Amino acid sequence: GVHGVRLDSGPALERGPVALVLQDVTEARRVEAVRRDFVANVGHELKTPVGALALLAEATQGAADDPETVQRFAARMTHEADRLSRLVRELIDLSRLQGAEPMPELAPVEVSAVVAEAVDRTRLAAVAKGIELAVGEQPDLVVLGVEAQLSTAVTNLLANAVAYSPEGTRIAVGTRARSGFAEIAVTDSGIGIPRADRARVFERFYRVDQSRASTTGGTGLGLAIVKHVATNHGGSVSVWSEEGLGSTFTLRVPLAPAPAEPAEAPTDPA
Ligand code: ADP
Numbered sequence: 001g002v003h004g005v006r007l008d009s010g011p012a013l014e015r016g017p018v019a020l021v022l023q024d025v026t027e028a029r030r031v032e033a034v035r036r037d038f039v040a041n042v043g044h045e046l047k048t049p050v051g052a053l054a055l056l057a058e059a060t061q062g063a064a065d066d067p068e069t070v071q072r073f074a075a076r077m078t079h080e081a082d083r084l085s086r087l088v089r090e091l092i093d094l095s096r097l098q099g100a101e102p103m104p105e106l107a108p109v110e111v112s113a114v115v116a117e118a119v120d121r122t123r124l125a126a127v128a129k130g131i132e133l134a135v136g137e138q139p140d141l142v143v144l145g146v147e148a149q150l151s152t153a154v155t156n157l158l159a160n161a162v163a164y165s166p167e168g169t170r171i172a173v174g175t176r177a178r179s180g181f182a183e184i185a186v187t188d189s190g191i192g193i194p195r196a197d198r199a200r201v202f203e204r205f206y207r208v209d210q211s212r213a214s215t216t217g218g219t220g221l222g223l224a225i226v227k228h229v230a231t232n233h234g235g236s237v238s239v240w241s242e243e244g245l246g247s248t249f250t251l252r253v254p255l256a257p258a259p260a261e262p263a264e265a266p267t268d269p270a
Contacts, residue, residue: 041205042091049084053077090221097228104146108256111141111175111182118154119173122162129167136174141182143253145233150253153229156222157186157249163218165190181235181252192243201239202227226251
């Protein structure tokens with residue numbers, strides 16, 4: 001459960017049952033407040049594209065005798081509809097990752113396949129900005145995971161790197177093994193993240209700059225999804241960033257145990 005009496009957080013017996021109940025109530029209130037904020041945020045985020053669509057539909061009716069304007073409004077409606085469907089898709093992803101559905105069984109996944117898939121999915125956006133996606137020499141790493149989730153996570157990191165980098169820059173993807181984990185690092189030379197915002201960018205709907213985010217078309221859910229994928233795999237995600245210099249996001253996922261080597265060649269009974 002999300003909340004409950006936390007027996008691991010201190011000398012519970014010394015505090016007695018009243019303290020425990022109070023702590024439980026406080027935690028329940030906090031969870032409730034988070035839920036309320038979330039619903040309010042979702043409502044707000046849905047309102048913007050839905051409102052724009054309604055206005056555009058009305059304006060299109062008024063412009064029926066001007067085919068050029070109709071075309072222009074239709075293009076904007078497509079844009080708003082895309083935004084809306086991305087938001088809905090990401091909300092569904094997030095609710096699944098937060099336990100609305102059981103986590104699929106973990107299986108060995110090749111990290112290079114995850115990276116290749118993510119690069120494929122972001123290549124067009126990168127090309128459109130003249131950004132080079134440079135994938136470094138990759139060791140053969142196998143993690144225990146859900147391939148689709150890991151691809152989504154790396155795709156989100158790459159998509160952000162593209163979105164928050166100027167044209168003509170370079171994004172590097174590096175992988176390595178470290179202390180039982182595979183590390184996948186995405187490094188950009190983009191705008192960077194101010195120190196005060198760094199810890200919060202993984203929160204749902206948190207954006208460094210609302211106005212900037214609306215021009216890049218972000219939903220504010222991408223990094224929350226990455227964080228849940230990491231946590232569900234027993235891993236983590238972290239960020240290094242310097243304003244004006246760029247950012248590195250590092251996703252860590254436990255390596256799969258090495259497959260047991262057969263002790264000797266199978267003997268032929270014949
Ligand atoms: P969004 O859909 O707005 O990109 P995310 O959850 O993916 O939402 O990211 C949250 C915020 O973190 C972004 O709005 C942006 O301000 C900041 N951010 C994420 N990745 C980067 C990056 N590579 N460089 C600079 N800022 C970033």
